[in-house]
Amino acid sequence: MPTPDVKTVLQAAVDAVGGAERPGQVAMAEAVAQSLGDGEHLLVQAGTGTGKSLGYLVPSLLHEGRVVVATATLALQHQLVERDLPALAEAAASTMETVPRYAVVKGRSNYACLHRVREGAPDDQGVLVEVPEGTLGSEVVALREWAEEESSSRGVGDRDAAPRHSERAWRAVSVNHRECLGASRCPYAEECFAERARAEAWNAHVVVTNHAMLAIDAVDGVPMLPDHDAVVVDEAHELAARVTQASTAELGPVLVERAARRARNHVEGNEADDLTEAADALSEALAHVEAGRIDATPEHLQMALENVRDAARACLSAFPREKPSAKDDEVDPGKQQAQAHVTEVRRIAERMTGKGDTEVLWVSDGPGRGGPQLHVAPLDVAFSLRDKLFSAKTVVLTSATLTVGGTFDSTARGLGLVPGDEVLPWRSLDVGSPFDYGRQGVLYVAKHLPVPGRDGLVDAQLDEIAELVEAAGGRTLGLFSSRRAAERAAEATRERLPDLEILCQGDAQLSDLQRRFAEEPSTCLFGTLSLWQGVDLPGDTLQLVLIDRIPFPRPDDPLMSARQRLVEKRGGNGFMSVAATHAGLLLAQGAGRLIRRSTDRGVVAILDPRIATARYGGFLAASLPPMWRTTDPQVVRQSLRRLDAAATDGAAAR
Known part of the structure; x- marks a missing residue:
């Protein structure tokens, strides 16, 4: 049987999921196949409804070499593995x-x-112990029983398939890569879920992972993935942020003290006590540093960090060395756990003390986490991505929102690709969307409202929200810039519209709130950043998306403010390159919650007049779907009333 072309396999896959051919999907698949064949990087914007996952999976399956597919969210990863790849x-x-x-x-x-699971988890002293009785104990017992069942049935042992549990309970039955004994020393290596998953990946043609794993493998140079010659990055608008997150480290007195306690049972000298004293000195130093970005490390804080670094080094040297011939049952897992924690403290302290111009250091208040915490993150991941990823592999990047201000340039620069680069050539393609945004959606900018201030929502905005929600008959997803704003809006709307149910993020688990919102069309859901992306609620449930203000990063955000200043030092416009680009991508994501299928109708209402009045407003507006646009409050209320009436009549007819 000859090797089929991309279009043939794509059509068969679409038939397998009960879909229909979409021109944008075909164009995308052919472009991805060309990119994988000629080695030229590709940025593909594929609007909602395109079917972009099959658009890149088909050419990946047909590519001669192994392809790694990286996603940002577990939801998409689950969709790929459970639906798209089987089809x-x-x-x-x-x-x-x-x-x-x-x-x-x-x-x-x-x-x-x-x-x-079988030997027990270490306590804070590094001693392997049984988890005590109680709620936590019952969770751990249930997880242990599940893990044994998975092992006997050759299951995957994956957390996503585990019984319901807390974060603390899961830590009692799992290890990170530093705590792992290693396949050569663990008595259960042949049954190990992680090792079996790793072996399957090494025998696979398409390997699905997440952005963080890709970052650790490609940028940090820690081998986490099998050899591959091409990478497809879905949800690519998130890549720079996820790589930054994977490369961010945190250090505080509690972490240092915990490492010292775990080391105490395994070192004979005073080195663990010295590490405890270093933790106390760090706590004292942090008490005299204000929260926020640290441009020049104060001398007393630098000394405290150097003290932690040196004490951790000495503590590691004091651990007794195991004999090279040690058998599996002679390996002390408690000691290995303790060493892993001290190693982590040393690594982070070394990074913070040696911080140069390429990294950002800041202090957070850390309420409920043992006081102030230090954080360090790369100032810019573009160079790392360029040198470690784009220079080594062919990369396809795709998302429904890759253009900002109407072009791919801002996104490309943030990822390390320079427009017109002959050394690392790349091209872009916007395959559009099967939706007719001009007929399906209205973009309303409340030009008459005051510019949002720092004091939160004012009465004029709260009145506007209530009037829009009332006209829509509920059916509203409210996207707010802060938890405080969401709660204030929910409270005020409940007072003004007592007959409607207004759910607010924090009232219950987010999954439960989304389920309740989807089940009852007249219900509204107000929330913050986690609702701006990934919420998929097609139909009459959602006919109004409210956005309270342009989602610029906070002025005191340590990382964003440092990046903005870096652009300005290089002669660029820091506000447009960092703040406006960030806001444009989020606005596009938020507005994208409205139209999820060809029969959806509705309104995106932005209660920030700067979209229509500020000089940068056109840049932000160009990032949004091409809906019919108005600033007339009466026109938009009439549209919402008609939509509500049509949805109500349709429900009655059904």
Whole structure:
């Protein structure tokens, strides 16, 4: 059987999921195939409804070499593995002689550890102990029983498939890569869930992972993925932020003290006590540093960090060395856990004391976490991505929102790709969306409202929210710039519209709130950043998306403010390059919650007049879907009333 072309396999896969051919999806698949073939990087904007996952999975499956697919969210990863890839395998079986294999790679801590399940978890002193009775104990017992069942049935041992549990309970049955004994020394290595997943990935043609794992493998140089020659990054608008997050480290007195306690049972000298004293000195130093970005490290804080670094080094040297010939049952897991924690403290302290111009250091208040915490993050990940990822692999980046201000340039620069670069050539493609935004949606900018201030929502905005929600008959997703704003809006709207149910993020688990919102069309859901992306609620449930203000980063955000200043030092416009670009991407994501299928209708209402009045307003507006636009409050209320009436009549007819 000859190797089929991309369009043939794509059509078979679309048939397998009960879909129909979409021109944008076909154009995307052919462009991805060309990119993988000629080695030229590709940025593809594929609007909602395009079916972009099959648009890149089909050419990835047909590519000669191994392809890594990286996503930002577990929801998309789950969709790829549970729906799209099985459909693609079915399609391949009907069109190809051999069906390429696929697998998932997650971090080691996402799998239950059979050594920890069977031998116990270490306490703060590094001694392996049984978890005490009580709620936590019952969770751990349930997880242990589940892990044993998974092992006997050759299950995956993946956290996503585990019984309901808390973060603390999961830590009692899992390890990170530093705590792991290693396959050569663990008595349960042959049964190990993480090792089995790793082996499957090494035999697969398409490997699905997340942005963080890709960052650790490509940028940090820690081998987490099998050899591959191409990478597809979905939800690519999130890549720079996820790489930054993966490279951010945190250090505080509690972390240092905990490492010292765990080391105390394994070192014979005073080195663990010295590390405890270093933790106390760090706590004292942080008490005299204000929260926020640190441009020049104060001398007393620098000395405290150097003290932690040196004490951690000495403590590590004091651990007794194991004999090279040590057998599995002679390995002390408690000692290895303790060493891992001290190593982590030393590594972070070394990074903070040696911080140069390429990193940002800041202090957070850390309420409920043992006082102030120090954080360090890369100032700019573009150079790392360029040198470590784009220079080594062919990369396809895709998302529904890659253009900002109407072009790909801002996104490309943030990822390390320079427009017109002959050394690392790249091209872009916008395949559009199957939706007719001009007929399906209205973009309303409340030009008559005051510019939002720092004191939160004012009465004029609260009145506007209530009037819009009332006209829509509920059916509203409110996206707010802060938890305080969401709660204030929910409280005021409940007072003004007592007959409508107004749910607010924090009232219950977010998944429960979304379920209740979807089940009752007249219900409203107000929330913050986690609702701006990833919420998929098609139909009459959602006909109004409210955005309270342009989502610029906070002026005191340590990382964003440092990046903005860096752009200005290089002669650029820091506000447009950093703050406006950040806001444009979030606005596009938020507005994208409205139209999720071809029959959806509704309004995106932005209660910030600067979209229509400020010089940068056109840049932000160009980032939004091409909906019909108005600033007339009466026109938009009439539109919402008609939509509400049509939805109500439709529900009655059903």
